[in-house]
Amino acid sequence: MEKSERTRVWLGVAGLVINENGEWLVVMKRYGGLDGAWSLPAGFVQPGETVDQACLRELEEETNVKPSLQGFLGFRTGVIKYDISDNLAVFLLTANSQEQQIIPQLDELYEACWISPKLLRHDKRTSLMILEMLDLDLTVKPARLEELDSNNVFGYTEYKLFF
DSSP, X not given: OOHHHHTTEEEEEEEEEEXXXXXXXXXXXXXXXXXXXXXXXXXXXXXXXXXXXXXXXXXXXXXXXXXXEEEEEEEEEEEETTTEEEEEEEEEEEOSOTTSOOOOOTTTEEEEEEEXXXXXXXXXXXXXXXHHHTTSOOOOBOEEOOSOOTTOTTOOXXXXXXX
């Protein structure tokens, strides 16, 4: 694959944060295909980040929430207009405090809030991915092997496995 083709391979992250009341942290985007829909806080992985680090950063940037990562939940992949490979790693997280103030990133979002799964199921604005997730057993894969020893032949500065 040529370097110019790599710009058509996207890697994003999303975080499902659940608070002690069982409510989900959702956002309403101001742009793109999810404009006006409830979706999970999400964004792209930046150079020098692992996917879980990107997820935590995006959650804090979009909502001001600093949750605890529980593990890898799943992966969404698709191809846009026969050309762009669009990939999203989804993580499960728990809120550390219900009192932590949600502050939506208003240049990207209309709103960010806690909503119960029951209300999300009946809201016409709920995204397809959230609707699909409502029926899942939310079992996660925690990070394993979070550092390498002398067998680091590729020079990794960060390394994690989610199996």
